[in-house]
Amino acid sequence: MAQMSIMAKIQVVASDEDKTLLDETMSVYREACNYVSDYVFRTHDLKQFSLNKALYPTLRAEFGLKSQMTQSVFKTVIARYKTILENQKEWIKPSFKKPQYDLVWNRDYSLTQDHFSINTLGGRVKLPYFAEGMSQYFDRSIYRFGTAKLVNKHGKYFLYIPVTYDVEESDLSDICNVVGIDRGINFVAATYDSKHKSGFVRGRSIKQKRAHYSALRKELQMRHTPSSRRRLKRIGQRENRWMQDVNHCVSKALVVNNPAHTLFVLEDLSGIRHAPERVKTKHRYVSASWAFYDLEQKLIYKAKQNQSSVIKVDPRYTSQCCPVCGHTEKANRNKKIHLFTCKNCGYKSNDDRIGAMNLYRMGINYLYDSQVPDTVAAE
Structure with a gap:
């Protein structure tokens, strides 16, 4: 068995009085996080026990936090520092700018199909919420709620809840279908499967919209005004939401259109952002900003839900190797017209389709050897 986690999002309905109470609680929680963050930055102390000893009385007396809220503040700050240290390898003080509140399940909050109960500075309050899509998660024998986060976005309150459950892992002996997926820009995904069928998800409209956002950002960056900076931020968030929705639809279609126990094969593109010199200058923005990783992550968790698997393989030569005779040569591929022509046997096809065939x-x-291939077999 393997554990799966998804993030459920609900919108909380609050009256004006409840909004005041929530805003006050979230604001004080943020101020307490910044207070603890400053202390940790000066002392490099990330042990909750010693932080409790040094700061617990102050957080209770000066900030008015309840006992469980105080513990949540420590955990929030410690987690943020550990993430920074893991990614940046240095002590950088995080700043908590937006009001937030991290809620421990069954202590700070609880959730039923009728209401959302939350611990605030003014006591416990019960609030209604939009429950569409949440009913499936109330089977406690299957789903488990984790530490949630309450945020205020433009006057609306949203609760993000991590939901964990167990899924059966797909065994190699259960695999009944293999799909090679070549990710790119002209085609978001080109596929080739065990039925020897090819599929394409065109990326031209996406590329054009990304180019529009890029040009708009460039124009706003030249203005150097407060309003242009605010608009830049809104545009970035809008583009990110749109691209995530595109990847959600593509990954969902890939999983839904294939049976359970499918093996999806992707190129390992983890180093693509660090290789801009391989791409022409005018294409570097598109290549570096394309959301390959987001599509990959969405496909991985959706595949697990369908008892399918995803493996990543070395991308070298996947678009240069002939899938018919195995001859590998750089000249086989004409990038300008996206055509592959084998110099040995003359086999012709779209270069993205060739990549998908080699990944397949x-x-x-992999099914025969139970080992991920280092590279596509060359002649």
Whole structure:
């Protein structure tokens, strides 16, 4: 069995009186986080026990936090510092700018199909919420709620709840279908499967919209005004939401259109952001900002939900190797017209389709050898 976690999002309905109480609680919680963050930055102390000893009385007396809220503040700050240290490898003080509140399940909050109960500075309050899509998660024998986060976005209150559950892992002996997926810009995804069928998700409209956002950002950056900076931020958030929705739809279609126990084979593109010199200057923005990783992550968790698997393989030569005769040569591929022509046997096809076919073959080899291939087999 493997554990799966998804993030459920609900909108909380609050009266004017409740909004005042929530805003006050979230604001004080943020101020307490910044207070603890400053102390940790000076002392480099990330042990909750010693932080409790040094700061607990102050947080209770000066900030008015309740006992459980105080513990949540410590955990929030410690988690933020550990993330920074893991990613940046240095002590950088995080600043908590937006009002927030991290809620421990069954202590700071609880959730039923009728209401959302939350612990505030003014006591416990019960609030209604939009419950669409949440009913499936109330089977306590299957789903478990974790530490949630309450945020205020433009006057609306949203609760983000991590939901964990167990899924059966797909065994290699259960695999009944292999799909090679070549990700790119002209085609978001080109696929080739065990039925020897090819599929394409066109990326031209996405590329054009990204170019529009890029030009708009460039124009706003030249203005250097407060309003242009605010608009830049809104545009970035809007583009990010739109691109995530595109990747959600693409990954969902890939999983839904294939049976359970499918093996999806992707190129390992983890180093693509660090190789801009391989791309022409005018194309570097598109190449570096394309949301390959987001699509990959969405496909991985959706595949697990469908008892399917995803493996990543070395991308070298996947668009240069002939899937018919195995001849590998850089000249086989004409990038300008997206055409692959084997210099040995003359086989012709779209270069993205060739990539998907080679990835499919690497998936077949993986099933035989139980080992991820280092690279596509060359002549």
